[in-house]
Amino acid sequence: xxxxxxxxxxxxxxxxxxxxxxxxxxxxxxxxxxxxxxxxxxxxxxxxxxxxxxxxxxxxxxxxxxxxxxxxxxxxxxxxxxxxxxxxxxxxxxxxxxxxxxxxxxxxxxxxxxxxxxxx
Numbered sequence: 001x002x003x004x005x006x007x008x009x010x011x012x013x014x015x016x017x018x019x020x021x022x023x024x025x026x027x028x029x030x031x032x033x034x035x036x037x038x039x040x041x042x043x044x045x046x047x048x049x050x051x052x053x054x055x056x057x058x059x060x061x062x063x064x065x066x067x068x069x070x071x072x073x074x075x076x077x078x079x080x081x082x083x084x085x086x087x088x089x090x091x092x093x094x095x096x097x098x099x100x101x102x103x104x105x106x107x108x109x110x111x112x113x114x115x116x117x118x119x120x
Contacts, residue, residue, distance in 0.1 A: 006049030007042060008084040011035055011062035031061035032068055039072035043079040051084035051114065066099040073107035082112035089117045 013031045016023050026034070039050045050072070052065040062068055069081040081103065086096055096113070104111035 004048035004080075006047050006051065006080070006082075008051035008053065009035060009038070010053035010055055010084065011060050011068075013061045014059050026061075028061040035062070035068055036072050036075070039069075039079065039081070040075050043076035047079060049080040049082055049112070051082040053084035054087055066103050069111070070103050070106050073103065073110065076107075076110075078110070080110050080112050081107055083114050085114055085116040087117065088115045 011031060013026060013028060016025055018024075035052065039052075042050050050069075052062060052068055054063060054065050056063050065083045065086070069083075073081055083100075086100075088096060096115075100111050100113050
């Protein structure tokens with residue numbers, strides 16, 4: 001058995017930062033681009049896996065992790081790309097399979113899926 005080390009994100013977008021003395025919040029687009037850069041860095045430093053969760057609320061930037069993971073697949077080499085959760089109860093299982101099969105093809109076999117239910 002091999003121990004794998006990775007990280008996850010649910011792409012929460014609630015942090016406030018100061019820019020030129022003004023408090024601001026990242027846009028969802030900025031947060032998504034930062035996540036892609038974070039996945040690239042995780043690959044460069046040798047982490048084994050990056051998991052990205054799915055949320056459908058305004059305080060989270062990613063509602064479709066597969067799209068973001070596919071973007072990261074084009075600029076990474078070895079890191080496994082996983083959903084931190086795919087909410088199967090609110091999606092079509094065939095479409096979930098098709099999206100992850102496409103991610104697996106784009107990433108040269110590095111896609112993984114974690115399925116669960118979602119509720120707040």
